[in-house]
Amino acid sequence: MELIEDNPRAPLVPVNGIPLIKYFAEALEQLKDFQAWPDDILISTYPKSGTTWASEILDMIYQGGDRKKCQRSPIFIRVPFLEFKAPGVPTGMETLKETPPPRILKTHLPLSLVPQTLLDQKVKIIYIARNAKDVAVSYFNFYKMAKVHPEPGSWEEFLEKFMTGKVSYGSWYQHVLEWWELRKRHPVLYLFYEDMKKDPKKEIQKIIDFVGRPLPENILDQIVQQTSFKAMRENPMTNYSTLPKQIMDHSISPFMRKGATGDWKNTFTVAQNERFDADYEKQMAGSDLHFNTEL
Ligand code: PPS
Numbered sequence: 088m089e090l091i092e093d094n095p096r097a098p099l100v101p102v103n104g105i106p107l108i109k110y111f112a113e114a115l116e117q118l119k120d121f122q123a124w125p126d127d128i129l130i131s132t133y134p135k136s137g138t139t140w141a142s143e144i145l146d147m148i149y150q151g152g153d154r155k156k157c158q159r160s161p162i163f164i165r166v167p168f169l170e171f172k173a174p175g176v177p178t179g180m181e182t183l184k185e186t187p188p189p190r191i192l193k194t195h196l197p198l199s200l201v202p203q204t205l206l207d208q209k210v211k212i213i214y215i216a217r218n219a220k221d222v223a224v225s226y227f228n229f230y231k232m233a234k235v236h237p238e239p240g241s242w243e244e245f246l247e248k249f250m251t252g253k254v255s256y257g258s259w260y261q262h263v264l265e266w267w268e269l270r271k272r273h274p275v276l277y278l279f280y281e282d283m284k285k286d287p288k289k290e291i292q293k294i295i296d297f298v299g300r301p302l303p304e305n306i307l308d309q310i311v312q313q314t315s316f317k318a319m320r321e322n323p324m325t326n327y328s329t330l331p332k333q334i335m336d337h338s339i340s341p342f343m344r345k346g347a348t349g350d351w352k353n354t355f356t357v358a359q360n361e362r363f364d365a366d367y368e369k370q371m372a373g374s375d376l377h378f379n380t381e382l
Pocket of ligand 1: 140224317350
């Protein structure tokens, strides 16, 4: 663990052509020793797509809906973030060593950087995808408050970087499409943030069925309630408020910011929206993957 710095911001580092946060690029070295187990579950997402939400849902399912057990530690300890590394905080691999099976794991890595052992062990994957416009706005605010990122620049500048894949983890388009394809040859439950907003009970039931851990309906109802945006925003074990301010500064923008679908309309100008839509059509051409940008 490195000492915490006042300003940990650093330029992104390309790894096999994918721009990554400097610390995460360094962590990929340690990740080479990672061994997946067949009973692991992997939550995979492009950043800002509902990872924390899915993580809390899964831990609640694994703990049979026991709220107290889910208060045992912050979400980033209960669900190790494989490539995580930041000054003054245990790395994902260090956290993993303390995690008993069955393990719930998190990654944002594109498929080309995902440890092969996860695919070899046929680890079940839950992929959460969120519409690009809300992701871009959420990511812009996250860049500002999570200081392991470079400075985002203006919204206009950030949006340009997002559209051209020059943000951490690269292209949203490539990410959502390649994991969509993976489901044809690997056990992947591909879910949408917008569906989770619309009918959380239905989507949580899909997760329960996929991981094969049936629960009575009253427990399912409790999980829906305890993983609502409001409950998770107020819960220090899910809202990231336990991290040092030098890493995440919630006074700039809270991690649990709005939790809404369609919030992009408050940030995109009409001209930006038109340009984004035209580019989107090209980048997603020929794909049968479709998103809702409002509910
Ligand atoms: S990260 O940093 O990439 O792991 O972030 P991630 O958890 O994927 O995404 C953060 C966004 O998800 C919102 N969020 C939720 N929305 C609805 N319900 C619940 N329970 C919930 N929990 C987290 C969070 O507010 C971020 O979205 P924005 O749009 O910024 O509010």
